[in-house]
Amino acid sequence: xxxxxxxxxxxxxxxxxxxxxxxxxxxxxxxxxxxxxxxxxxxxxxxxxxxxxxxxxxxxxxxxxxxxxxxxxxxxxxxxxxxxxxxxxxxxxxxxxxxxxxxxxxxxxxxxxxxxxxxxxxxxxxxxxxxxxxxxxxxxxxxxxxxxxxxxxxxxxxxxxxxxxxxxxxxxxxxxxxxxxxxxxxxxxxxxxxxxxxxxxxxxxxxxxxxxxxxxxxxxxxxxxxxxxxxxxxxxxxxxxxxxxxx
Amino acid sequence: xxxxxxxxxxxxxxxxxxxxxxxxxxxxxxxxxxxxxxxxxxxxxxxxxxxxxxxxxxxxxxxxxxxxxxxxxxxxxxxxxxxxxxxxxxxxxxxxxxxxxxxxxxxxxxxxxxxxxxxxxxxxxxxxxxxxxxxxxxxxxxxxxxxxxxxxxxxxxxxxxxxxxxxxxxxxxxxxxxxxxxxxxxxxxxxxxxxxxxxxxxxxxxxxxxxxxxxxxxxxxxx
Numbered sequence: 001x002x003x004x005x006x007x008x009x010x011x012x013x014x015x016x017x018x019x020x021x022x023x024x025x026x027x028x029x030x031x032x033x034x035x036x037x038x039x040x041x042x043x044x045x046x047x048x049x050x051x052x053x054x055x056x057x058x059x060x061x062x063x064x065x066x067x068x069x070x071x072x073x074x075x076x077x078x079x080x081x082x083x084x085x086x087x088x089x090x091x092x093x094x095x096x097x098x099x100x101x102x103x104x105x106x107x108x109x110x111x112x113x114x115x116x117x118x119x120x121x122x123x124x125x126x127x128x129x130x131x132x133x134x135x136x137x138x139x140x141x142x143x144x145x146x147x148x149x150x151x152x153x154x155x156x157x158x159x160x161x162x163x164x165x166x167x168x169x170x171x172x173x174x175x176x177x178x179x180x181x182x183x184x185x186x187x188x189x190x191x192x193x194x195x196x197x198x199x200x201x202x203x204x205x206x207x208x209x210x211x212x213x214x215x216x217x218x219x220x221x222x223x224x225x226x227x228x229x230x231x232x233x234x235x236x237x238x239x240x241x242x243x244x245x246x247x
Numbered sequence: 248x249x250x251x252x253x254x255x256x257x258x259x260x261x262x263x264x265x266x267x268x269x270x271x272x273x274x275x276x277x278x279x280x281x282x283x284x285x286x287x288x289x290x291x292x293x294x295x296x297x298x299x300x301x302x303x304x305x306x307x308x309x310x311x312x313x314x315x316x317x318x319x320x321x322x323x324x325x326x327x328x329x330x331x332x333x334x335x336x337x338x339x340x341x342x343x344x345x346x347x348x349x350x351x352x353x354x355x356x357x358x359x360x361x362x363x364x365x366x367x368x369x370x371x372x373x374x375x376x377x378x379x380x381x382x383x384x385x386x387x388x389x390x391x392x393x394x395x396x397x398x399x400x401x402x403x404x405x406x407x408x409x410x411x412x413x414x415x416x417x418x419x420x421x422x423x424x425x426x427x428x429x430x431x432x433x434x435x436x437x438x439x440x441x442x443x444x445x446x447x448x449x450x451x452x453x454x455x456x457x458x459x460x461x462x463x464x465x466x467x468x469x470x
Contacts, residue, residue, distance in 0.1 A: 052363055078369035088360035092383045092459050102368040105378055136461030147364075154368060 001064050003028045003189055004049070004158060009058035011041070011048055011213075018044050020213040022058070026158070029187040033200045036210035037236065042193040043085075045210075046160045049191075050080045063157065078106060081151030081159035085166050087143040089135040095122065095146050096131040102154045114153075121149040125179050141172030145179055152183075159183070161192040197240045201225055209233045254421045254431065261417030262438050268334055268403040268413055273346075273396060275339030280346035287347070288354045289372075298347070305344035310402050313337040318409050334406035342399050349395065353387035354380055386457055393450045397443050404439075414438060 002025040009022040018041040026032050034042050047053035049060055051073050060067040062076060070076050089098050100118035103109045109117070122128045125145035135143055144164055151159050161180065165173040177199050184190060184203050194200060200207060201221050208218040209228075217230045228234045286298035305313070318333040328336065357380045365375040404415040418435040422428045 050367060052366060074369045074371055076369075077367055080367075082364070082367040084360060084364060086360050088358070088364035090361055090364070090379055091462050092386065101378060102370075105374060106369040134460045134462065136459065150364075150368070 002026060002061070003030075003063060004191070005059070005061040006049065007059040007061075009045065009048060009060065010056045011044055011053065012056055018213050019048065019055070022210075022213075022215060024208060024215065024218065026189060026191065028157075028189055031184045031190045031192065031203055031205045032208065033192045033194060033204040033206075034208045034210055035193075035195070035197070035200060035236075036216075040211050041213040042210055043162050046082070046162050046191065046193060049160065050077050050082060052082075074106075078102075078154055079157045081154055081156035083144070083147050083151050083159065083161045083164050085163040087135070087140070087147045087167070089143055089146055089150070091135055093134075094131065095127060095133050095135070095138070098135065098146055099149045099153045102150065107154070117155075118149070118153050121152045122146075124152065124182075125149045126175075139172060140168045141175045144168065144176045148176075148179055148183075152188075158189045158191060161190065161194065163193050163195070165194065165196055197237070209236065211236070250425065254425070254434070257417050257421055258414065258431075258434060258438065261412060261414035262442075264331075264412060264417075265400070265403050265414040266442070268331070268338065268406060268411065269396070269400045271335045272338035272342055272399050272403070275335060276342030276346050276395075276399070279339070279343035280350050283343060283347035284350040284354060287351050289376075302344045302347050305341050308341075310337060310341055310405055311408060313341055314405065314409055330406070330409040330411045334403070334409055334411050338399055338402060338406070341402075342395060345395055345398070346392070349388050349391045350384060352391075353384035356387050357383045386459065389450060389454045389457065393447050396446055396450075400442060400446075401439060 004026040006025065007023050009019050010017075011019040022041075022045060024032070034045070036042055044053055048055040049067070051067065055068060058068070062079065065076070067073070067076050090101065093101065096115070096118055099121055100114045103114040103117050104111060107114075119128055119131065122131055125148055127142060127145055127149065130138065130142065130146075135146070138146065147164075148159075164180070165176050168176065173196070177196065180190070180192070180199075181203060192200075192204075204221050206218060207221055207224045209216045209224060209230075209232075211232060217224065217228060217233045219229075223229075224233060225237060228237065283298045283302055286294045287302075290298060314334060314337040317337050318328065318330065321327070361379055361383075362375055365379045366372075370378065403413055406413055407415045407419070410416070414435055418431050422431045425431065
């Protein structure tokens with residue numbers, strides 16, 4: 001059984017069709033990266049998967065369980081971690097509490113157990129020493145690593161990353177990518193939206209190229225980067241290489 | 248000197264009533280305000296409509312008319328309050344309209360992203376409110392509440408009109424026996440000033456105590 005199956009996913013905002021007919025699936029431990037121009041519905045697609053945005057049609061199965069028809073979506077969201085572009089840490093809570101609040105309040109684990117779990121995940125992202133700090137005292141890269149620890153502490157089946165480095169200063173991107181790289185090696189199932197093409201090439205098991213609410217093409221990094229079938233994919237990737245050449 | 252001391256004790260008695268009036272009105276107002284703000288921020292359109300109508304109407308009527316309606320008007324339906332209670336209800340209702348807007352703004356100042364993050368962890372709407380929105384909104388409300396406190400404190404003097412023996416009325420009694428209006432009213436004014444000034448100081452200390460470390464820009468999300 002596939003870990004995640006998305007079939008004919010549709011979403012429209014008023015007159016604009018944001019997601020036209022998205023279908024793909026993911027295996028356990030797979031790293032699937034979604035690339036494509038801005039405003040093509042990549043972020044909306046992620047939010048439809050845990051229904052932070054309600055889809056208009058289609059089917060989503062997590063381990064065979066229907067996400068769209070689920071009565072208690074909260075139960076399913078516990079199993080899908082999410083890391084946001086803007087970090088979205090809880091400003092009034094310490095780093096430790098940011099990571100601990102999910103296991104403690106949602107999973108209702110004992111405080112000592114939740115604390116241990118939170119500390120373990122903070123160690124994983126290299127921030128155990130900042131446990132008592134508040135988000136506003138951290139750098140962007142540190143904030144995002146806390147965001148990742150917060151998602152990990154729920155011990156989800158899948159983590160979705162919505163442009164996790166787009167709000168970061170260039171010198172802070174590396175530390176976040178490093179954590180993600182480690183997660184991939186640990187066998188975490190990850191669905192990533194990003195524009196970091198070098199990273200995509202290195203980390204992705206499979207790539208989806210999306211444009212205008214549709215999947216244009218998908219395949220392994222070798223295929224997408226070296227021999228894309230569609231002209232549009234080639235043009236899109238070319239922008240990046242041209243950009244680098246000009247630099 | 249003796250005159251001064253005896254006047255002072257009467258005035259302090261009035262001050263006690265004024266403070267009681269202020270605190271109970273603000274408290275009543277705060278409780279109603281939370282519900283009005285909740286209805287405006289999270290309520291269905293009709294709940295939002297009712298809350299907004301309540302808030303607009305109460306903000307548009309002079310406090311003296313609210314007091315007269317409650318104290319002199321309601322007995323028409325057989326509902327009678329003593330002057331103190333009538334004053335508390337009037338000041339409380341009016342303050343609830345203003346406090347609801349303070350709290351509404353504070354709730355809206357908690358970024359959408361944090362709400363989304365809480366939901367993504369699997370929190371219910373109620374959990375998100377109590378663990379994420381409310382604790383931050385209360386902090387955002389502290390500073391603007393100082394202002395509301397000052398307004399309610401000063402407006403308790405209008406309870407004079409219902410015969411509540413608060414600070415101003417006690418002062419007026421003394422004036423009627425001593426014929427020293429400037430001195431006595433100045434003393435009353437000084438007391439209002441001291442309470443306002445002291446409270447503002449106290450609140451700003453409290454605000455620092457409750458401040459989120461590193462988070463100085465109130466209500467503005469920083470990247």
